[in-house]
Amino acid sequence: MMEEAAGWLAALDAGSVTPQAFEQWRAADPRHAVAFAQVAHAFEQVERLRTFGDRHADLAPAPAINRRRMLQAGVLAGGASVAGALLAVRATAREHAETTVGERRGLVLDDGIRIELNTGTRISWRTDKERSRIWLERGEIGLTVPAAPRGKLELEAGGARFRLGFGSFNARQQPESFDLLVLDGAAESVRGGRLGAGAMARVIGQDVAVRPADTVTLDRARSWKDGQLVFEGESLDFVVAEFNRYLDPRIVIADPALSRIRLGGRFTTTDPNDLLAALHASFGIRSQRSANGAITLTAG
Template identity: 60%
Template sequence: MEEAAAWLAALDAGSATREEFEAWRAVDSRRAVAFAQVADAFEQIERLRTVHDPLPEPRRLGPVRLNRRNLLRGGVVAGGIAIAGGFAMQAAAREHAETGVGERRTVVLEDGTRVSLNTDTRISWRIKGETRSLWLDQGEIALNVRALAGPPLRLSANGMRFDLEPGAFNARREPETVALLVLKGTASAENRAVRVGALAQAIGRDISVHPAEAVAIDRARSWQNGQLVFEGESLDFVVAEFNRYLDDKLVVADPRLSRIRLGGRFTNTDPTELLKALDASFGIRAKRGESGAIMLSAS
């Protein structure tokens, strides 16, 4: 358990590589179990820490409760609790910021880096000496990284690490993937260069780097102005993107409508113009259900 805790601390601090960690974990299956237990305890305490985040925020996500059952889940007993307590002190050294659904917020880190948070996003960071670390725990961010002497800013998300040189970037984390778009400057991911205009996409341990489509660059810039941009995407995709910003979700009631493709530029927190366009162009009617969801069906 202590050895697993040491690896978590090293990965968190950036002093160990994923290759080194995977080599250690592959030796014995019990190591993977121990690491998962320690990481789980750390995550529970980290979430408790964000509930008491002193940074002012217009809205907050629902509280996360920590109880003895959750802390002991997976066999993290007395020794594991002591280790997790040590990580709680380390987590307290991080700063945190988050947004609710439909909100945007910009924070300036101690090194001058500006981070804009999109809807339903959570980040944490630690700036200490020459070490600059940022964690994308959920959602999407735009970064303007300041030029400073010393190492690049390290961005971590979904177990993937990106080193960001001075420039402008957009990063989005999904449950199983993370994508980094370089708008200005350069970055590296797993020792692969990611240059301006390129998109790095990671699924698990696999990463691909390729030129970004023009619409992807447009989207990365447009959300900061409160807009969504589409160029011939399916209605399913459009609805999924809009729902990131809405408390009352859009629902495609008729599966046959999912194949419809459309384009346009819309205000991301208000689907009114989208609904008008769907009605005018495709005869799709919108009706609000009892739960508040907006049901889309053919007229």
């Protein structure tokens, strides 16, 4: 039971199982919840010892997190077999970052890779001497890979996996697909197919389609980092869907006939007022805000 609980802890931290699957396992037997709590407590004690050593390295030798100490932590949890699983947790641990709706965030990994997170995005990553791995769990990111990264870089989203060389890239996870755009540099799908600068790969299920990206797509991938949305003749329902990624409450099209109107322009992501003014001036579309802040579009 303890080994099984430790395995779930390792899998959760590595991101290889879903929280829903874990909750099903824990609810199946009261002993599962008890065992997991004990294992988690043991890992917390080990982590606390490691953190103490990091913070006070200049004052005294850091406590040795060796096999004996790990075994002691395992005994606290109810069995020495937990120690090996705790070591596995440390080896497979990921770090995480995310943004809320309307938020953007930038970070730099230990190997110099720069990541920009767009609205409503969550990523996890793991780096070591041999390679770095980034998982895009939802949303959109921009990646800048230095000319001499410390190791190989792999990007995963859903079932898609790419190896990235130096350059800059844009990756977006959508409900039905995953898009990887090479702004400059090169990338390669593990399923086959190379991408040079200006190419885009769209992954739907097991299929990977590579094609040249159009000018608007390239401009759009660069512009969101400056807080802008770019459109060139897209339908209003598409424009509203893109805006709604950044807004809470959202914009609602009350009249379905308005969805077919086509619109172009450059707008600020977090402020729809310019969009609303353009719709009213060009098409007579009226906008009304409800008490909760939602915006409804109706024909004039």
